Amino acid sequence: MLYCNHGQIKILAVASSGGHWVQLKRLFPAFTGLDVSFVSENAHYAEDVKPYRFYTVTNATRHEKIALIVLFLQLIAILVRERPTVVVSLGSAPGYFALRIGKWLGARTVWIDSIANVQHISLSGRLAGPYTDLWLTQWPHLARPDGPYYAGQIL
Amino acid sequence: MIFVTVGSRLPFDRLIKTVDKWASLHPEEKVFAQIGQTDYQPVHMGWDIILTPRVFEQKCVESRAIVAHAGMGTILIAAEKGKRVLAMPRRADMGEHVNDHQLECATWLALRKGLKIVYDEHELLEGLDALDHIPSPDIFSLSARSPLIQKLTNFLLKRD
Numbered sequence: 001m002l003y004c005n006h007g008q009i010k011i012l013a014v015a016s017s018g019g020h021w022v023q024l025k026r027l028f029p030a031f032t033g034l035d036v037s038f039v040s041e042n043a044h045y046a047e048d049v050k051p052y053r054f055y056t057v058t059n060a061t062r063h064e065k066i067a068l069i070v071l072f073l074q075l076i077a078i079l080v081r082e083r084p085t086v087v088v089s090l091g092s093a094p095g096y097f098a099l100r101i102g103k104w105l106g107a108r109t110v111w112i113d114s115i116a117n118v119q120h121i122s123l124s125g126r127l128a129g130p131y132t133d134l135w136l137t138q139w140p141h142l143a144r145p146d147g148p149y150y151a152g153q154i155l
Numbered sequence: 156m157i158f159v160t161v162g163s164r165l166p167f168d169r170l171i172k173t174v175d176k177w178a179s180l181h182p183e184e185k186v187f188a189q190i191g192q193t194d195y196q197p198v199h200m201g202w203d204i205i206l207t208p209r210v211f212e213q214k215c216v217e218s219r220a221i222v223a224h225a226g227m228g229t230i231l232i233a234a235e236k237g238k239r240v241l242a243m244p245r246r247a248d249m250g251e252h253v254n255d256h257q258l259e260c261a262t263w264l265a266l267r268k269g270l271k272i273v274y275d276e277h278e279l280l281e282g283l284d285a286l287d288h289i290p291s292p293d294i295f296s297l298s299a300r301s302p303l304i305q306k307l308t309n310f311l312l313k314r315d
Binding site: 009011017018019020021022023026027028029030031034042044045047048059061062063086088108110112114115116117118119133134136138151152153154155 | 162163164207208209226227228229230231232253256257259260262263297298299300301302303304306307308310311312
């Protein structure tokens with residue numbers, strides 16, 4: 001661990017805008033009473049999580065190299081500032097980078113693949129797997145012995 | 156009012172143009188569309204490129220039905236608001252998305268009450284004529300069911 005937080009739980013929850021964010025909101029009961037801050041690409045989502053901290057990052061798809069680099073640097077700054085003990089990611093690119101950076105900084109990591117990925121897990125979910133402590137798909141038929149695992153759906 | 160949305164990330168002109176055409180044939184119906192970043196400007200319905208989440212939810216609540224791409228964000232919000240949805244999946248071969256996951260989802264989505272999936276412009280026009288025939292969705296909670304919440308909670312509190 002590059003930092004010590006004396007056992008306090010501090011969560012960074014990350015999701016792309018749109019369906020990923022809507023699914024993250026449906027997980028809010030799991031964060032009750034815990035220190036949590038949020039990351040997404042739409043600044044207006046801050047209203048959804050008041051009074052918790054919200055960070056806006058740039059929108060970047062897998063084909064936009066410059067935007068991806070900017071996104072990566074933004075997330076490094078956020079994670080160094082927040083020093084979460086757990087990173088919860090609902091995908092996609094911001095969630096992947098946050099999870100990798102978080103794991104490097106010593107955080108425990110969660111990946112919950114979008115319920116929209118019915119036939120196979122997402123590319124970012126596959127890439128995140130080896131760095132994820134709780135690796136979940138929302139479809140039983142996509143679960144594998146070594147992950148991702150199925151533990152229910154956001155529905 | 157019929158609320159049309161293509162989501163916050165990509166345009167979907169195939170859907171918007173078809174609904175605009177339908178709206179031209181039904182001037183008695185108020186239609187409002189969130190059209191995304193596109194050069195096409197609808198003529199027969201009100202529109203905006205993007206909406207804040209609050210306005211988006213307000214439009215959903217005001218509507219009698221939602222016509223949309225098959226995006227999970229819209230479908231979940233519509234279900235939470237108890238609104239019926241007519242949805243057309245985006246297709247990667249038409250440049251409407253980076254992959255076909257909306258098409259892949261459609262088979263499962265079509266089973267859900269309150270949601271009708273259409274695959275082309277003709278079916279979309281027919282669906283618009285029959286919006287009231289889509290059964291209202293079942294009551295939908297505002298959060299995930301307890302198994303996933305419990306799994307996540309146990310992990311966060313190191314109880315797993």
